Amino acid sequence: MIAAPSAPVPPRSAVPAPAPLVVGDGRTVRLISLGGELTDGLLTRVAGDIGDAVAAVEKFWGTDWDREIVIIATGSQQEFLAQAGLDPNRQWQDIAAVSVADHVDLAHHRASGQRMVFAPGAAAMSDQSLRIVLTHELFHLAARADTALDAPRWLVEGVADFVARPATPLPPGAAADTALPTDADLDAAGPQRVRGYDRAWWFARFVADSYGVDALRRLYVEACGPGHGDFETAVHRALNTDTAALRARWAQWLTG
Template identity: 80%
Template sequence: MLVTELLVGSALIATASVPPGAPPAPAVAVPTPAPLVVGDGRIVRLISLGGAGTDGLLTRIASATGDAVGAVERFWGTDWDHEIVVIAADSQAQFVAEAGLAPSGNWADIAAVSVADGVDFAHHHATGQRMVFAPGAAGMSAGSLRIVLTHELFHFAARADTALDAPRWLVEGVADFVARPPEPLPPDAAANTALPVDADLDVAGPQRERGYDRAWWFARFVADSYGVDALRRLYGQACGPGHGDFATAVQRALGADTAALRARWAQWLTR
């Protein structure tokens, strides 16, 4: 299975039931003998769905979880679930079923997802949260696996603060901002100075990869130009429960209109 190492996805859905026609996950999943404790007492439950590669993948995830939790807490704070569930699938069919993805979809370039069975926004609580890793994640480098883990952990942490109709591109861009170390923009970064849109993430392959990159660049641009606190405010205004339209969110969080924002974004891309 081909997994694009720095391309990850998150299923922004309130329920993650097994889709009709999807092969069921194994009836028995074997957790590690004892949960891992990281950070300020967060419990990490590592669950294998069987197979030869899952135990090794979970061992690598366990070694990177402390740093991932630290990165999420530095950006998002500590007010999120203290029990983290990580599941490693042995086959693509298991991954699709456990993650609640459409069996007919093209998920070959998705290394992991973060899903929940339900979200009670009024009480700021999500149930059945879990991060599910595809079998191809076992072949990722240590750095890329850390990025995927941190990206999905941000989705996990922000679940109760992320509306179901939030702009996916911004949700993914902020997750990548938390997870990915800064690096120089490619020479053609300024070829498209329009603001990102959700459709950029819908087509598997190079288009989706570039869509994730542009969403990440936008989050970096906001943090560079307005501050990290402003990026967090923008996420709340544009992606939180009861959010308004993007233009209103930009005005409230950044004190700018979208025309000025886009002009400044274009300048940032060509810096």
């Protein structure tokens, strides 16, 4: 999930000093535990997976992104909302983690105050689920300085899931809805949001399968990057087709 803070975040001095970790080609990872043994254990698992997560993001997106990665594990829902700067009036109970920034300067390709914040419930995730969430949020962190605030969220999330999730067979009934995904699919908590994320992920997989992984990256840049045009224009520039042909091919992909 990608978000911009809507509330002040506590000063960095208010949280414990992180344990240093260096991964990949020299990226520094700061792991900050706020919940005692529970979050200590979560971050131990994160430390074991972060190298593979960095490799997956770099394989798709490249290496031109933040050299420091800050990961905070919170011990309560109140801490989660505060550290991530999230609106407490919205529904966040089914969100395991978010990637946020204090400020984004798209013109100069910079983001400041970037951090990944895990909710307290993340400690109960399976190892596979944790790896997926970690890699998904890391992609958001990597792409932050190249992602417009008004980018189509369904595509932002679908591409993040493409980077993070292993391909699995589509479930029965996947072809019941052949419309393109929409942002509204991600707004309601519960099963509708899960289904919305899945369909966005399937669409990203479809583009990669049908047009190539490089084409999916181009589509992200054209549809979600600074100064992006409408989706129709992005599809034409990235995939050399129009949305009518894209939707027809998408429907065929869903039906196998």
